[in-house]
Amino acid sequence: MGPTKYTNRAIPRISLKDFEARTDEITSQLVRAAETDGFFSLTDTEISVSDINAIFATSESFFDLPDSTKVTVPFTHKNVGWEKRSQVRPSTGFADQKESYQLQFGDNMADKWIAEDALPGFKASAQQFMQKAQAVSEKLMLCFARGLGFPDDYFIKAHDVTRPDCQSVLRLLHYFGIDESAGPLPETYYRAGAHADWDLLTLLFQRPGESGLEICPGREVVTSFGYGDSWSKVEFQEGDIVCNIGDLLMSWSDDRFKSTFHRVKAPTDQGDYSGPRYSIAFFNQPCIDCNIQGPLKKYPMVTGAEFTKAAMERNFAALKAKQQELSQTATNVLGSVAAVAASA
Numbered sequence: 001m002g003p004t005k006y007t008n009r010a011i012p013r014i015s016l017k018d019f020e021a022r023t024d025e026i027t028s029q030l031v032r033a034a035e036t037d038g039f040f041s042l043t044d045t046e047i048s049v050s051d052i053n054a055i056f057a058t059s060e061s062f063f064d065l066p067d068s069t070k071v072t073v074p075f076t077h078k079n080v081g082w083e084k085r086s087q088v089r090p091s092t093g094f095a096d097q098k099e100s101y102q103l104q105f106g107d108n109m110a111d112k113w114i115a116e117d118a119l120p121g122f123k124a125s126a127q128q129f130m131q132k133a134q135a136v137s138e139k140l141m142l143c144f145a146r147g148l149g150f151p152d153d154y155f156i157k158a159h160d161v162t163r164p165d166c167q168s169v170l171r172l173l174h175y176f177g178i179d180e181s182a183g184p185l186p187e188t189y190y191r192a193g194a195h196a197d198w199d200l201l202t203l204l205f206q207r208p209g210e211s212g213l214e215i216c217p218g219r220e221v222v223t224s225f226g227y228g229d230s231w232s233k234v235e236f237q238e239g240d241i242v243c244n245i246g247d248l249l250m251s252w253s254d255d256r257f258k259s260t261f262h263r264v265k266a267p268t269d270q271g272d273y274s275g276p277r278y279s280i281a282f283f284n285q286p287c288i289d290c291n292i293q294g295p296l297k298k299y300p301m302v303t304g305a306e307f308t309k310a311a312m313e314r315n316f317a318a319l320k321a322k323q324q325e326l327s328q329t330a331t332n333v334l335g336s337v338a339a340v341a342a343s344a
Contacts, residue, residue, distance in 0.1 A: 004265070009217075009232035011037060013240065017044035019139055023146075030140065031147040031257075037217045038245040038258035041236050042203075047132050049239040052205050055129040056278055059172040061119060062101055063278075069118050073101070078108040079169060079285075089193030090225060090318035093326045096192045097266075098175045105130060105161040105168065130170045133203055133282040134161050136241065137168075140201055141284070148253055149295050158290035158304070159200065167285040167304070168199075175212070175277035178267060185266055191277070192264035194227060198311040199246035203282040208238045210277045212264040215244075219258060222250040222299075225318045227261040234262075247311060248286060254294035 012033045016026060033040035062070070067084070075081035084099040103109060103126055113123045141155035161168055175191045191212060196219065206213065213234040216227045236242050250259040267274040286292065286304030293301035302310070 004214075005230050007230045007232050009037065009215075011215075011234060011242070012040045013237075014040055014042055015044040016042055016046075016136070016139060023143065026139075027143040027146050030143045034144070034147075034245050034249075034253075034257035036258070037215065038219075038250075038260035039215050039217075039234065039242065039262070040244075041240040041242045042136070043237070043240050045136050045241060047136060047239075047241065051129065051132060052239065054125070055205070055280060056207060058122060058125045058129075059101075059174070059278055059280060062114060062122060062172060063099065063174040065114075065118065069114070070099075070101070072118075073112045073114050075102065076112070078104075079167065080104050080108050080112045088319060089190070089195050090315060090322050091195060091227075091261075091263075092188075092190050092193035093319070093322040094188045094190060094193070096175075096190055096264075098173055098191060100174070101172045103130065103170045103172070104166065106166045107164040108167075126170065130161075130282070133170065134168070137201060137203060137282065137284050140243070144201075144249065144253075144257070148256075155200065158286050158292075159284050160287060163287055165288055167287065167308075169281075169283045169285060171281045171283065173279045173281065175264060175279075177276035178274040180274055185268060189266050190263075191266050194261050194263040196259045196261050197244060197246040197283065198248060198308070198315075199283040199285045200248040200252070201284045202244050202246055203284075204242040204244070205280040205282075206236060206242065207278060208236075209273065210275070210279070211273045212267070212277060213242070213262065213279075214265050215260050215262045217258065217260050219250075219260060221255050222247050222259060223314070225314070231263075231265075246283070248292070248307060251299055251307070252292055252294050254296040254298035256294075 014029045070082045073081050075083040080102050082101045085095045087096045138156050142152045145152055145154040159168060214231045215234055216231050218228045234242060245257045245259050247259045249257050288305040290304045291301055292307050
């Protein structure tokens, strides 16, 4: 893997303390963060360090199960279930070296909860944490709605998790540990390749010491898959929630708020964390029938279902282009090798 160019950049750290009394102040801070790097961290939330430690223990208990048990809740097109080394990013063309289990609130989870006898208490623990994450998300949604001139409950209604067709997701993630004695990693090894989230807003929970998250700001329009070559490592304090704007909110703000490319870097440099890495992401995804259009109407109005479909189509198109690029590169290399052999 080639060397990475780094820029020192600290994301804003925003306190939600005394939220009701400080809503306008917090709104101003969030809007400023959204307009620049699109990343920020939250402190003084109602989710405690012990809450976060508990959900990580719950997550590890799932991933510690044998694959033969985890495969009883396979990933589906409804964006729920377990997958392993199956997510391929358009930026790399290769699968991320991780596994994940995606959970939702509504009907899509009907047969996708791991069986109670396989993991007692898992469902209740996960659902309790999902509700806490949703409560924090709704505070942010209120602020972003106010910052864009919408009614305070505008985004909250569009992400109503009491509806059976709601789509917001809690994603438990496990990046595999690396055997450093095996030598350098191959060029095709990515913990999580560069990507932008397509949801409204992501809340990311991490554990101190398990480094790797990096961002690359500079994206100007939501339809672009391009990103620069200057990355910044994201630092956070224990108990903080790292948040980022997704493509949905970038579009809904007429590209005013930035959905920034980010990645989980493979440990290739001295000091990089190479052990097993766990993180948990809460993706605020829209109800299928909500109407999406920014205040300036830069983009045509679409429903939540239409926005998601278009995002997936852009992703598949970009992935296809990347795979064609990789295939052509391989063909060129083989041709060069054959030419050298023929002239020997």
